[in-house]
Amino acid sequence: MIEFASAIAGTALLLLLAAAVLKGWLASHSLGPGSAANEDDESEPCPEEFVNRVFSRSDWEFVRGLKASGVEGLFERERKRVAQVWVRQTSAMVRKVMHEHAQAARQSKNLEFSTEINIFGQFLMLMGVCGILSTAIQIAGPLSLGGLAHFAQRLSRRLSELQESLQAGGPANTAEARSA
Amino acid sequence: MLSQTIWWGSNVLEGCLLVRGASSRLIFRYPVFYTYLLLVLLQSPIRFAAYHWHRDTWYSPVYWTTEFLGLAMGCLVVFEIYRVALAAYPGTAKMARNVLLFLFVLALAQCGAALWRDPHLLWETTPLQMERALRTVEAIAMVALVTVFASYSIPFGRNLRGILLGYGLFIGERVICLTFVPVAGEDFWFYAYSASYLVALSLWLAHLWSDQAIPEAENAQLERDYQRIARVTQRRLQEARESLVKGLHL
Numbered sequence: 004m005i006e007f008a009s010a011i012a013g014t015a016l017l018l019l020l021a022a023a024v025l026k027g028w029l030a031s032h033s034l035g036p037g038s039a040a041n042e043d044d045e046s047e048p049c050p051e052e053f054v055n056r057v058f059s060r061s062d063w064e065f066v067r068g069l070k071a072s073g074v075e076g077l078f079e080r081e082r083k084r085v086a087q088v089w090v091r092q093t094s095a096m097v098r099k100v101m102h103e104h105a106q107a108a109r110q111s112k113n114l115e116f117s118t119e120i121n122i123f124g125q126f127l128m129l130m131g132v133c134g135i136l137s138t139a140i141q142i143a144g145p146l147s148l149g150g151l152a153h154f155a156q157r158l159s160r161r162l163s164e165l166q167e168s169l170q171a172g173g174p175a176n177t178a179e180a181r182s183a
Numbered sequence: 184m185l186s187q188t189i190w191w192g193s194n195v196l197e198g199c200l201l202v203r204g205a206s207s208r209l210i211f212r213y214p215v216f217y218t219y220l221l222l223v224l225l226q227s228p229i230r231f232a233a234y235h236w237h238r239d240t241w242y243s244p245v246y247w248t249t250e251f252l253g254l255a256m257g258c259l260v261v262f263e264i265y266r267v268a269l270a271a272y273p274g275t276a277k278m279a280r281n282v283l284l285f286l287f288v289l290a291l292a293q294c295g296a297a298l299w300r301d302p303h304l305l306w307e308t309t310p311l312q313m314e315r316a317l318r319t320v321e322a323i324a325m326v327a328l329v330t331v332f333a334s335y336s337i338p339f340g341r342n343l344r345g346i347l348l349g350y351g352l353f354i355g356e357r358v359i360c361l362t363f364v365p366v367a368g369e370d371f372w373f374y375a376y377s378a379s380y381l382v383a384l385s386l387w388l389a390h391l392w393s394d395q396a397i398p399e400a401e402n403a404q405l406e407r408d409y410q411r412i413a414r415v416t417q418r419r420l421q422e423a424r425e426s427l428v429k430g431l432h433l
Contacts, residue, residue: 006362009315012322013358019329020351026333102336109335111409114274116281123334 345390
């Protein structure tokens with residue numbers, strides 16, 4: 004049993020180091036002026052109406068009413084592509100929020116372990132939902148996933164608001180401390 | 184022949200590293216790491232002397248004593264990586280301490296449970312098995328540490344990155360090799376076990392050739408505000424959780 008655990012631990016360490024090296028290498032080779040702009044674009048949240056439209060059945064029913072199989076196929080393919088873009092945007096936004104949180108939290112002397120674990124858990128859950136959503140869109144298409152998409156959208160927006168308040172609260176509190 | 188090559192190669196690389204460390208004054212920035220290298224370099228003549236003159240009586244105790252000394256010093260190298268990397272990041276340092284404490288308690292509990300099941304376990308365990316168990320704990324601690332570094336995007340200078348990569352690679356390879364290495368005889372895993380250190384030494388030499396500063400920490404002003412931020416965060420997370428539950432009932 005211990006042999007198996009040792010092999011797993013050693014392999015996990017080697018894989019983790021390889022991933023860290025690969026990530027560092029990729030970051031150093033893709034730091035062109037265009038890549039930062041793309042990341043900003045990807046991290047912009049989609050409007051809720053847009054998500055409603057991507058996952059709503061009304062457009063689909065309209066297209067089906069046309070009774071043109073070519074248009075139906077095209078519609079399904081396009082909707083699937085747009086839905087995947089939305090999932091990628093949501094996922095990028097969540098990662099950005101988490102990255103900003105980590106940058107703020109890493110210098111706090113009074114950081115709380117349990118709070119960090121809580122936030123990390125929320126992040127993992129959101130990333131998990133995005134992963135499941137992406138797979139489900141690929142398999143079932145966006146039209147059957149309206150409910151789940153709304154849920155992910157609300158959760159990511161909530162996390163984004165939380166991050167904004169975190170950033171707004173920081174300097175304000177510093178000013179309060181200085182004036183005191 | 185291969186064993187000889189590995190042995191001489193390791194000694195030469197260790198010597199080079201120590202000379203370069205002294206000339207670039209890196210030994211003052213990473214004293215534990217260079218002490219570890221010196222200790223490992225001194226292991227070779229001590230073991231050689233024991234093997235040459237008192238093979239039957241002294242070699243085995245000398246080998247395992249120096250091996251466990253190296254292991255203990257290696258743990259201090261991990262501590263030095265933690266200390267230097269997180270000196271400017273008290274938040275992440277606190278997080279890392281908690282995670283490592285949790286793992287340490289878990290390892291102790293596991294050890295206690297194993298001893299409870301079999302009180303003679305300690306006497307029946309061979310030094311090789313003991314080393315494997317200790318190296319496994321070290322590997323798990325390093326996995327946790329690297330995960331914390333990655334989660335908080337801790338910037339590393341070239342030197343510290345080299346120490347971490349080299350030592351991590353060495354521990355990872357060694358743990359895997361110790362799982363498969365035979366008690367007697369020389370097969371692939373025996374040579375892989377010896378060569379893993381050679382790979383780590385090469386990495387260290389490449390990364391520690393000259394002194395390179397660690398990137399400075401940014402945004403130091405945010406450090407005071409965590410308590411308030413944490414309260415807001417917890418409240419908002421509670422709201423997010425409620426929204427999640429409602430979302431699931433849509």
